[in-house]
Amino acid sequence: MTEAGTLVSKDRFLEEVWRGIPVTDEALTQCIKALRRALGDEVARPRFIETVPKHGYRFIAPLEAATATRTNASGLSWRETFLLGAAGMIGAGFAGFIGGLIYGFAGASRPLQPGLGAISVLLVILCLTIAVALIGGAGVAFGIAIGRRLGGADWRWIVGGGATGGLVVGAVVKLLGVDAFNLLFGRSLTGMTGAMEGLLVGAGAGLGTWFAIRLGWRLRRGAGAAAFAGGLAGLLVPLLGGRLMGGSLDLLSRTFPESRLRLDQVGVIFSEEGFGLVSQLTTCALEGALFSGCLVGFMILGERTLGVSPSVEER
Numbered sequence: 001m002t003e004a005g006t007l008v009s010k011d012r013f014l015e016e017v018w019r020g021i022p023v024t025d026e027a028l029t030q031c032i033k034a035l036r037r038a039l040g041d042e043v044a045r046p047r048f049i050e051t052v053p054k055h056g057y058r059f060i061a062p063l064e065a066a067t068a069t070r071t072n073a074s075g076l077s078w079r080e081t082f083l084l085g086a087a088g089m090i091g092a093g094f095a096g097f098i099g100g101l102i103y104g105f106a107g108a109s110r111p112l113q114p115g116l117g118a119i120s121v122l123l124v125i126l127c128l129t130i131a132v133a134l135i136g137g138a139g140v141a142f143g144i145a146i147g148r149r150l151g152g153a154d155w156r157w158i159v160g161g162g163a164t165g166g167l168v169v170g171a172v173v174k175l176l177g178v179d180a181f182n183l184l185f186g187r188s189l190t191g192m193t194g195a196m197e198g199l200l201v202g203a204g205a206g207l208g209t210w211f212a213i214r215l216g217w218r219l220r221r222g223a224g225a226a227a228f229a230g231g232l233a234g235l236l237v238p239l240l241g242g243r244l245m246g247g248s249l250d251l252l253s254r255t256f257p258e259s260r261l262r263l264d265q266v267g268v269i270f271s272e273e274g275f276g277l278v279s280q281l282t283t284c285a286l287e288g289a290l291f292s293g294c295l296v297g298f299m300i301l302g303e304r305t306l307g308v309s310p311s312v313e314e315r
Contacts, residue, residue: 004063009056032057076149084302085142091298092137093130095290100129103249106265121261129245132173133291139169140202141295144209153213159206166202171195187255192248197237201244204233205292212296219300227293234288238280246283250275 013028032049035041041048050058076084104122143165144158151157174194208226215221237244243251246263253261263275270278 004059081145081149085145087302088141088295088299089137091294093134095294096130096133100126139165155210162206163203166198170198197242204230223297226296227289230292231285231289234284244287
């Protein structure tokens with residue numbers, strides 16, 4: 001568009017876009033096809049991109065001057081930043097739904113069929129897990145989105161944004177949770193998930209976002225890379241003495257032994273008595289991978305819906 005009306009040669013495309021990476025002319029052709037599909041353009045009757053056979057392409061649509069609304073490194077307006085943060089939060093809620101089902105079935109002290117007791121346990125854990133995931137996802141996703149707006153593809157801004165969002169939300173949730181249990185039951189759950197865990201998982205999600213951008217911001221590869229980074233961050237949590245959702249539920253069940261909540265079945269899978277170290281490592285890794293993968297995956301879907309994608313410089 002900066003060269004509107006001027007022929008841009010194939011050689012110039014290859015030099016400025018791929019920057020020395022050897023590719024065939026077919027790679028350029030496929031990119032132009034993708035642009036035409038996005039613009040609703042046609043080769044035979046072009047309105048935007050005209051093909052000059054054997055030479056290159058020309059942007060032919062008329063341009064109008066407009067007030068700039070994007071003055072940041074990433075090209076995201078504040079509206080887009082908010083919508084991408086919201087998309088990531090929804091993704092975290094989806095991860096919470098999946099995790100809630102897993103912990104709900106594992107936490108029921110008896111099979112679901114005999115009565116409503118076990119079903120109540122399932123529903124309570126499901127709602128609790130979704131709520132915690134949404135709150136944590138809001139902090140991490142909006143932190144990442146703001147980091148991208150302010151710092152573009154700089155990994156320090158993206159990872160720092162996710163870590164800061166997770167840290168703040170984790171600290172607030174733990175503070176409120178401890179106060180609530182003290183007020184309602186006269187007992188404190190000081191070992192529940194909090195600031196440190198939020199920082200680690202948020203940093204993992206931010207690192208996964210940066211990986212996704214470097215890999216081309218495609219859904220499968222991006223969500224997979226984010227899941228890997230989130231899983232590694234989750235592994236660090238129990239090694240540093242922390243707990244995520246599974247560990248917090250186990251702590252809750254041991255603090256209130258008269259409750260119907262039990263996670264012993266998880267330990268049985270790993271031949272442990274109770275919710276041991278192997279159970280904690282495994283569940284924390286799975287939680288981190290699920291949270292980060294879904295959060296980043298939904299952010300990618302959100303960018304596609306908005307028609308926003310990382311620039312060549314960001315990638």
